[in-house]
Amino acid sequence: GENVEQHPSTLSVQEGDSAVIKCTYSDSASNYFPWYKQELGKGPQLIIDIRSNVGEKKDQRIAVTLNKTAKHFSLHITETQPEDSAVYFCAATLSGYSTLTFGKGTMLLVSP
Amino acid sequence: NAGVTQTPKFQVLKTGQSMTLQCAQDMNHNSMYWYRQDPGMGLRLIYYSASEGTTDKGEVPNGYNVSRLNKREFSLRLESAAPSQTSVYFCASSLSQGIFVQYFGPGTRLTVT
Numbered sequence: 001g002e003n004v005e006q007h008p009s010t011l012s013v014q015e016g017d018s019a020v021i022k023c024t025y026s027d028s029a030s031n032y033f034p035w036y037k038q039e040l041g042k043g044p045q046l047i048i049d050i051r052s053n054v055g056e057k058k059d060q061r062i063a064v065t066l067n068k069t070a071k072h073f074s075l076h077i078t079e080t081q082p083e084d085s086a087v088y089f090c091a092a093t094l095s096g097y098s099t100l101t102f103g104k105g106t107m108l109l110v111s112p
Numbered sequence: 113n114a115g116v117t118q119t120p121k122f123q124v125l126k127t128g129q130s131m132t133l134q135c136a137q138d139m140n141h142n143s144m145y146w147y148r149q150d151p152g153m154g155l156r157l158i159y160y161s162a163s164e165g166t167t168d169k170g171e172v173p174n175g176y177n178v179s180r181l182n183k184r185e186f187s188l189r190l191e192s193a194a195p196s197q198t199s200v201y202f203c204a205s206s207l208s209q210g211i212f213v214q215y216f217g218p219g220t221r222l223t224v225t
Contacts, residue, residue, distance in 0.1 A: 009152070034213070043116070043202050043216030044155070089154060099145075099170060100214065104154035 002027040004092050006103025013080050014111055021106045023090035024072040030092040033073045034100070035064060038087045047088075048075070080110045113138050116217035118203050124223045125193040133188040133220050135203030141215075142208045144186035145170075146178060148199040149219075155202065161186055163208075193224045 003026040013019050025033075031052035036044035050057045050064045050073065057064050061080075066073040077084055087107050091100040119134045137144065145160040157170030159178040167178050175197060177189045186205075190197055201220045206212040
């Protein structure tokens, strides 16, 4: 089955800095890669996703890049703000399957 | 719309007790999921229901049972709770199988002593 590795497990940045979280996946057939944000005491919420026919996708301050050859994808957050502090999860799945395989999460702390 | 709701929010059980975690969604989604979240382990799939009337095992199904009561509701049962089942449990739903967004509930924090 699919295996997703996520790094780093914790990341501390100053407000205004950029943050990058990286994930690698094992199944070269995987073609959908979402990112979820989990705030303290809440359930995860989708923030951005990318499909394998696209190399990069942006939404305001967040972007995701995908390198299919290397089987890795990354979340980029620019101009970080304290409200970006949360746990971020990457995931991967194969089209036609109903289940996501999640990475173990990255705790991002943005200091004012 | 309430989205995905879960009850209870918190529960403490003694080893060997049983309980059912309830989940409901009002988005007319076909697929529903149960995950557990443990520190450093991410989200692990326990069971899922791709559509009403079907259920399948996920990565960590041992010690759990599920029931897809109808399209809206998907319950998770612990027949004989063990301390290893201390965790935060999340229910999620998606429009259907495949690469669709999953919407998560607020979670149930379960402690087994």
